[in-house]
Amino acid sequence: MRSHALLPSALLLLGSLTLTAACANGSGTPDPSPESMQAGPSSSASRTVDPSRIKGLRIVNDGSEQSSCPFAISYPDVPGAEEMTSAMRKDVDQRLAAFRSSRCDNGSPSAGELNVSHRFLVASGDVLGVRLTTLDGSGVGNGQSTSTYWYDGENGAYRQALDLISDGSRDAFTAALKKQLRGREGVDPSYLDDAFADTTHLADLLDDLSFTADGNLRAELDRGTVGADAAGSHVVSLDKATITPWLSPFGLRAQQQTEHPGNDLDLGAPSTPSAAVPTHSASADDDTDCKKVKCIALTFDDGPAAPETATLLNHLDRYEARVTFFTVGQNVAAHPELVRAEVKAGHEVGNHSWNHPDLTKLTPEQIAYQLGRTSGAIKAATGKAPTLFRPPYGAVNAKVKAATTLSPVLWDVDTEDWKYRDGAKVARTVIAKARRNSVVLMHDIHPTSVAAVPEILRTLTAEGFRFVTVSHLRATL
Structure with missing residues (x-):
């Protein structure tokens, strides 16, 4: 992903499942799906939140394609929760700065990838909860x-x-957590005692608390906090009967809204009108013969983004240009209406993974999950599953190809628009490098890249180019 506006590496969006006396995941790789993180019959999953129902939602994305400093970050900006957004932005910016300082500035191509993904835990009534997952492959x-x-x-x-726990109950709460953790494989007694002894840093230690669909409380402690790094993270679940008396008034509302969510989120913000979605309509059929005319395939990664993708669709309509969008699953889930608009306007929608990890660093199961979940979101939005995928960072190998039936698509013109946030420069790059049958890489999450499109369309049209989808280009060569 690349830019509107977090943190470490080959990231899977790991869901929040409760593990009653849960096991540590010390396998060295993240589990491929929320459903695979199970601890037995007593575990229970958190509810799925439909982000497309959150009015005025904007997903902040940023990233870098630089081989020595690859990162992809994503977090939500919800109207009315600006203070929360600021807290996420601050944490993400700090992690990104540390990543760049320790791994990027030395220019080493072996530097690990940084990836930050988000998941909504609850968005109901007056309660909003979000989990950020950071993976650092190095x-x-x-x-x-x-x-x-x-x-x-x-x-x-x-x-x-x-803050989900009342001040007067925190001693009892931490004692219950320690009781479940003590004696567990991978937990070091000295680490455990030291971690909980410093109460001034308790909020940092217990920074991942959430509720399951049945009201249990799930706590995840990061690797290295109660045991050696190699032992992984540790998840503990406390049942509803135990945890409810210890909850703060806000914690009780968060528990209730997680168990019995309503249809709407109301954080007291002024009414936020939904961004206009283009209604352009065009058949997906295209009679352009790329053997006879100069064709070029513009491709846009990492979206959809609001309002950038809508603006882009308006530009494309004015020149009857067809393009291919390689969409990120998280953003499809947040803005399915924009993906529908892409298809309705005659464009092609491809798969760009769920949250932009380097697929070559994942297991076959994780690769299948990343691509399968995204294809499912695209089909749910448009009624049609994609046939193409673009591997994040262009990283693809035999393992990745074997894990999917989708056809990989790379590019021969790289605008580097993730690096140069300058619309005029992006336009000049495309115009200078455009060749017959070129596939051009751009990103519709950058306002500057979208701003470059009118000049690209105007100039290349005058030079006799026709703008077609990747599949059309392939089919007619």
Whole structure:
């Protein structure tokens, strides 16, 4: 992913499943799906939140394709929860700065990838909860860390995870966590005692707390906090009967809204009108013969983004240009209406993974999950599953190809628009490098890249180029 506006590496969006006396995941790689993180019959999953129902939602994306400094970050910006967004942005910016300082500035091509993904835990009533998952492929084990962020609409305040627990119950709460952790494989008694002894850093230690669909509380402790890094993270679940008396008033509302979510989120923000979605309509059929005319395939990665993708669709319509969008699953889930608009306007939608990890660093199961979940989101939005995928960072090998039936698509013209946030420069690059049958890489999450499109369309049209989808280009060569 690349830019609107977080943290470490080959990231899978790991869901929040409760593990009653849960096991540590010290396997060295993240599990491929939420459903695979199971601890037995007593575990239970958190509810799925439909982000497309959150009015005015914007997903902040940023990233780099630089081989010595690859990163992809994503987090939500929800109207009314600006204080929470600021907290996420601050944490992400700090991690990104540390990543760049320690791994990017030395120019080493072996530097690990940084990846930050998000998941909504609850978005109902006056309660908003989000988990950020960070993976650093250059770290020990799977490099995973998680944090949850909460917003209390009733009081108009950002809440840390530990604010779910009332002040007077925190000793009992931490004692219960320690009891479950003590004696578990991978937990070091000295680490455990030291971690909980410093109460001034308790909020940092217990920064990932959430509720399951049946009201249990799930706590995840990052690797290295209660045991050696190689032992991985540790997840503990406390059942509803145990945890409810210890909850703060906000914690009780968060538990209730997770168990019994309503249809709407109301954080007290002024009414936010939904961004206009283009209604252009065109058949997917195209009679352009690329053997007889100069064809070029513009491709746009990492979207959809609001409002950038909508603006781009308007530009394309004016020149009757067809393009291919390689969409990220997280963003498809947030803005399915934009993906529908892409298809309705005659464009092609491809798969760009769920949250932009380097697929070559994942297991076959993880690759299948990343691509399968994204294809499912695209089909749910448009009624049609994609046939093409673009591997994040262009990283593809035999393992990746074997894990999917989708056809990989790379490019021969790289605008480097993730690096140069300059619309005029991006336009000049495309115009100068355009050749017959070229496949051009751009990103519709960058306003500057979208701003470059009118000049690209105007100039190349005058030079006799026709803009077609990747599949059309392939089919007519």
